[in-house]
Amino acid sequence: MRRRSSLPVTFLMPTLAILLVLSMVPTLYAIVIALQNRELSAPGYSWVWFSNFADLFSDRRFLNAVWVSVKWEIVTVVATMVVAIGLGVLMFEVAGPRLRNFYCLLFIIPVLLPRVSAAFVWKFAYHPLYGIATYPYRLVTGGLIFDPLSKPGTALFAVALVDVWQWGLFFAVIVLKLLETLPPQPIEAARLDHAKRWQIHAYVTLPMLKAPLISLMFVKMIESLRSFDLIYVMTRGGPGVATETLDMYAFSQGFIESGKVSYASAMAVLMMIATVITFTMLWKRVQA
């Protein structure tokens, strides 16, 4: 047994105190600002209590942003998990140890890139005239123009593709590592029962990995909230408001268009409440 020591207190307390201060001060202050009517251009302000929140619910652009955010969350999380599980299983099935290592290295590269870099790389690639990603389309159609980022119907998906390019490939590596940690006996048993390859995965391996896969999805849901960099660089919320997520709208209300810091903060506070409640509930369920 360890002797009683002052270590836990001296090691833990300062850090926890600093984390508490660094996180609670801005959080509480965000709520304070949201209850006022501060603007960037004017130094004075007064308390308006909940009128910012009331205004939000009659703001059609805000409601649009909520909808875009929900769409973004669903599209990116689902596509990431599908790509990750698909490629992870494929690597597990057909690649030998050396090839696996090689693919793992390749698949980690996109997620390491700064979001700004990834956004630029694909913004160039999507260019209707000179882009490398639109080149096959130009080639096949004999020079027709396809501009995915400027069409309301495709813009969100074009940006989501970049997100999946970064996270789906990375998660494929993790799915492979998870598959490798499984004991071989159940797989052997299923094989002896003449189960097909896909059946083994659908009914044996993936159900065995249910808990870690759900945690993985949880991580992706949190990371998908950070869509701002991609959208800011690639579309700025456009065309129109087709890709304007909540953080993009809050940013443009607070800093680009009107400088309504309090209004933007009210939006941020709503986002914060929604995400903290949702994720706390999800986390407790995952842990249970």
Place this chain on the structure above:
Amino acid sequence: MKPIRPGRLIAKAVLALAGFLAVFPLVWTALNALKNNVDIITRVPKVVFTPTLANISYILGRDSVLTGLYNSAVACGAAVLIGIVLGLPAAYAVARYPNRFAGDIQFFVLSLRFLPPVAVAIPLMVIWLQIGLYDTLPALIVTYSLLTISVIMWLAIPAFQGVPKEIEEAAFVDGYGAYSVFWRIALPVAARSLIGAIAFSFVLVWNEFLIALMLSSSNAKTLPIVASELSQQGMNVPWGILNASVVLLSLPPLLFLGVLSGFLNSVFRQKKS
């Protein structure tokens, strides 16, 4: 029973395509960084061209880029250092001296990741403006420390738990105090995983964009902000220069590719045993 061949072949082709798609966009960007503008603005992509270093030397010669590089290096370096100093001991305490709050502490540290960045950045901007530290590196460092401390702590807890307890117990028997066990045993033994955690936190703050965008207006701009501004001048800026700035911005995180993939491997090897 041997699997059917065509299926396997298709699977291999899909994998090869995915591997190609993973790196090709980046490789293409790097190639474009070496091209003259006439070789970039072509309807049919040019693979063969005369390379030029003009874009890269232009980028490296611009004051704004150099300042951004300096700011990024200082802000990220300092924040990671603070994260190490405060995060590692705290993680060790949670891992080795469990108390009834350990679960709550871990959840609190993780929950910091739920906070939407805008919700943190807006009030911080107002606060830093009021105390006159807006658009300075110290403000950015303090803000980033929240990120680095929590991430390093979160990843270091399992790393310290992975250190065999017996080694530490033996050291206690040999008369080591609690602090010297941490310094002389736990830190060196867990070093490899810890370096992975630290590298991860560095990549995270190096890549950070929204907070830096909101907390800087001219003096404290980090490299991602500078790079994004280059393109705000419309597509009139020669593409080669933009591509060169993207390459410069992406290089530091890629340097950690080896460390981070090793870290991933060690995390899962631990799980297996």
